[in-house]
Amino acid sequence: MTAAAPIATKHKIFSPARVTAIASNTLLELVRLKVFYFLLLFALLIIGSSFFTSKFTFQEQFQVLKDVSLGAMSIFTWLLGVLATAMLLPKDIEDRTLYTILAKPVPRFEYLLGKFLGVLLLLFVAISLMTGVFLVILYARQQDALANAARLVPAQALQEQLADIRAATFNKNLLPGIVIIYLKSALCAALTLLLSTFASSSIFTIIMSVIVYLIGHIQAIAREAYLASQTTTALTKAFLAIVALLIPDLNSLTLVDDIVVGNAISTVLFVKTASLGLTYIGIYFLVGYFVFSAKEL
Amino acid sequence: MSTPAISIQNLTKVYPIPFKREKVTAVQDLSLTVEAGQVYGLLGPNGSGKSTTMKIVLGLVTPTSGRTEIFGRDSNTVESREDVGFLPENPYFYKYLTGAETLDFYGKLCGLSRAKIRDRSKELLKLVGLENAADRRLGGYSKGMLQRIGLAQAMIQEPRLLVLDEPTAGVDPAGSREIRDLILDFKQRGITVLLCSHLLEQVQEICDRVGILDHGVLIREGVLGDLISIENQTEIILENAPPELLAQIREMIGKSSGRLVAEHRPQKTLERYFLDVTGPKQS
Numbered sequence: 001m002t003a004a005a006p007i008a009t010k011h012k013i014f015s016p017a018r019v020t021a022i023a024s025n026t027l028l029e030l031v032r033l034k035v036f037y038f039l040l041l042f043a044l045l046i047i048g049s050s051f052f053t054s055k056f057t058f059q060e061q062f063q064v065l066k067d068v069s070l071g072a073m074s075i076f077t078w079l080l081g082v083l084a085t086a087m088l089l090p091k092d093i094e095d096r097t098l099y100t101i102l103a104k105p106v107p108r109f110e111y112l113l114g115k116f117l118g119v120l121l122l123l124f125v126a127i128s129l130m131t132g133v134f135l136v137i138l139y140a141r142q143q144d145a146l147a148n149a150a151r152l153v154p155a156q157a158l159q160e161q162l163a164d165i166r167a168a169t170f171n172k173n174l175l176p177g178i179v180i181i182y183l184k185s186a187l188c189a190a191l192t193l194l195l196s197t198f199a200s201s202s203i204f205t206i207i208m209s210v211i212v213y214l215i216g217h218i219q220a221i222a223r224e225a226y227l228a229s230q231t232t233t234a235l236t237k238a239f240l241a242i243v244a245l246l247i248p249d250l251n252s253l254t255l256v257d258d259i260v261v262g263n264a265i266s267t268v269l270f271v272k273t274a275s276l277g278l279t280y281i282g283i284y285f286l287v288g289y290f291v292f293s294a295k296e297l
Numbered sequence: 298m299s300t301p302a303i304s305i306q307n308l309t310k311v312y313p314i315p316f317k318r319e320k321v322t323a324v325q326d327l328s329l330t331v332e333a334g335q336v337y338g339l340l341g342p343n344g345s346g347k348s349t350t351m352k353i354v355l356g357l358v359t360p361t362s363g364r365t366e367i368f369g370r371d372s373n374t375v376e377s378r379e380d381v382g383f384l385p386e387n388p389y390f391y392k393y394l395t396g397a398e399t400l401d402f403y404g405k406l407c408g409l410s411r412a413k414i415r416d417r418s419k420e421l422l423k424l425v426g427l428e429n430a431a432d433r434r435l436g437g438y439s440k441g442m443l444q445r446i447g448l449a450q451a452m453i454q455e456p457r458l459l460v461l462d463e464p465t466a467g468v469d470p471a472g473s474r475e476i477r478d479l480i481l482d483f484k485q486r487g488i489t490v491l492l493c494s495h496l497l498e499q500v501q502e503i504c505d506r507v508g509i510l511d512h513g514v515l516i517r518e519g520v521l522g523d524l525i526s527i528e529n530q531t532e533i534i535l536e537n538a539p540p541e542l543l544a545q546i547r548e549m550i551g552k553s554s555g556r557l558v559a560e561h562r563p564q565k566t567l568e569r570y571f572l573d574v575t576g577p578k579q580s
């Protein structure tokens with residue numbers, strides 16, 4: 001070891017390896033914080049929900065199971081996205097770990113991207129695990145229903161009944177629905193990341209993120225109510241338009257209701273919903289980067 | 298002359314205070330140069346702008362005016378950070394990582410190859426005396442161990458410059474001496490060091506040159522020996538001198554134009570005494 005020439009290779013403007021190092025470190029941090037224990041809660045919830053529906057018809061039972069499972073997936077991924085993201089930057093800043101990272105040849109863009117990708121990975125692992133639990137239970141319940149039907153339903157109606165059961169359990173809408181749940185949680189994480197670039201604490205970030213989430217859900221209803229009334233001024237309209245631009249209508253960013261009642265989801269609807277989510281994720285991240293790059297550390 | 302390790306020209310930093318009209322001037326028109334190979338001590342009371350100066354040199358904080366360079370590369374550029382290692386004041390690294398994983402992480406950030414990281418990591422863990430703690434999580438490290446893993450992290454890509462912000466703050470005397478020895482070791486290898494510390498005794502032992510900041514202004518600067526030597530005095534320390542010799546010397550002084558100012562037994566420092574009685578250093 002001598003103090004001769006530096007051994008690092010020539011500096012790259014953008015290095016996927018550095019981003020990967022930060023992203024996997026972020027995921028590791030969250031995993032070692034044992035955030036995955038919430039999965040037990042998820043499994044208990046959807047297994048528990050089955051006990052209360054045994055008197056319903058099988059269509060109703062599967063509807064409730066899907067409703068509870070997809071609803072729980074939405075809430076858990078949202079919570080996970082917001083809570084995990086809100087602590088990342090403030091913690092690194094407070095502990096001065098950020099100094100040690102940015103004192104290495106790491107551009108701020110890569111740092112922020114790495115952190116965000118780490119959260120996206122976490123959400124991906126979380127939703128995959130929940131989907132796994134959900135599908136296993138749905139399959140078990142389907143087999144159960146099929147076996148019951150074979151015992152109880154008279155022979156001439158049996159084929160039809162079995163087909164009905166299959167149709168009521170697995171259909172091709174489930175996957176797009178889950179993808180949209182993922183995108184929505186990623187969007188909320190991107191929003192939280194943006195908020196955390198100028199907020200001074202995790203708590204403030206979390207509260208702001210929750211408020212924006214609520215606004216995102218009620219704004220469409222509020223807008224309709226205002227625009228329908230005659231007295232709405234131009235100023236109010238402009239204000240509503242700005243809010244609508246900053247925060248997407250989160251009600252339209254879900255397909256769960258359609259899936260539960262068994263509506264077909266067209267490719268157009270899926271692509272439209274997904275692009276809306278992706279666009280906002282991109283915008284929130286970039287704005288977050290601009291705030292972060294100018295931030296006095 | 299070769300490119301200086303650090304060059305700071307007319308640096309001023311003014312922090313706005315949120316929600317107030319007034320501002321804090323953390324550093325005012327500071328110019329200084331740290332030549333390659335030197336150990337430079339930046340001294341000053343709390344709040345005198347030492348940390349701010351270091352953060353600007355590392356590009357973590359943008360200056361209000363003036364410019365700083367590391368080996369001739371502007372601190373605003375990401376490339377300037379290739380050749381420098383930094384240990385901030387009271388750092389916390391990721392608690393959930395082990396010592397080895399920490400070095401691995403920082404090595405990747407520097408773009409080192411897997412094999413290079415493995416070699417460097419082993420070498421540095423040995424150097425800072427954390428071989429046995431390499432697979433333990435940082436959450437269980439003592440303050441002194443954290444500072445040593447911090448030094449190893451700073452050195453991972455073999456930078457030619459080390460910037461250390463109070464590397465011995467909060468560390469016990471034995472740990473503090475270990476860190477001092479490590480800095481001397483780096484100096485021997487030709488690495489330039491910029492450090493600030495409140496332990497003036499240690500600064501005196503290791504620094505070639507010092508600058509003293511007060512309220513953001515550099516009030517004194519120069520070669521350490523020049524700054525603190527007393528020009529017209531000479532110190533002679535004798536071992537096993539018989540009383541007759543001492544008498545002769547006193548007599549000779551009396552005949553000359555010089556004056557005997559003091560005669561006493563040298564004392565070891567309290568630090569040395571403390572280290573002697575608390576036994577051999579461990580871990």
Ligand SMILES: Nc1ncnc2c1ncn2[C@@H]1O[C@H](COP(=O)(O)OP(=O)(O)O)[C@@H](O)[C@H]1O
Nearest residue numbers: 312313321323342343344345346347348349350
């Ligand atoms: N981020 C900041 N915002 C506002 N003032 C700051 C900030 N950082 C440091 N200061 C102020 O700048 C001055 C110098 O601080 P610092 O460089 O940390 O001093 P030192 O390291 O010598 O103790 C202090 O008065 C401090 O309050």
Ligand SMILES: [Mg+2]
Nearest residue numbers: 347348349386
């Ligand atoms: Mg300081």
